[in-house]
Amino acid sequence: MAQCNQCGNDYDRAFTVTLHDGQTGTFDSFECAIAKMAPSCAQCGCRIIGHGRETVDDRTFCCASCADMAGAELEA
Template identity: 65%
Template sequence: MARCDVCGNDYDKAFQLIQADGTRGTYDSFECAIHAAAPRCEHCRCRIIGHGAEHDGRFFCCASCARHAGVEGLDDRV
């Protein structure tokens, strides 16, 4: 069994997540993996689970949050 890096649960179905930069984590659920690996929106601080929006290295959950943070030119729809 493997221990979750977030909650400490020792679970027989734990999995590893390897990010592009080589960072690794062991998790017992997608919930814990999201908590550890998903970026936060710079404006509202929610976890970005979908594609979100990025501008100049800043991450946002949506174009509305990007606009509130002063970013122009991002749209949720094309």
């Protein structure tokens, strides 16, 4: 069994997530994986579980509305 890096639960069906930068984590649920590894919106702080919106200065927002509120210039 593997232990979840977020909640500490021992689970026989745990899985590992690897990000493009090499960061890895072992989790017992997608909920825990999102809480630990998903990027946060630069405006409202919510976890981004969809595509999000990226800016020319490498900030990420959950939606165009948050990017607009922050005065961000979105990538084309």
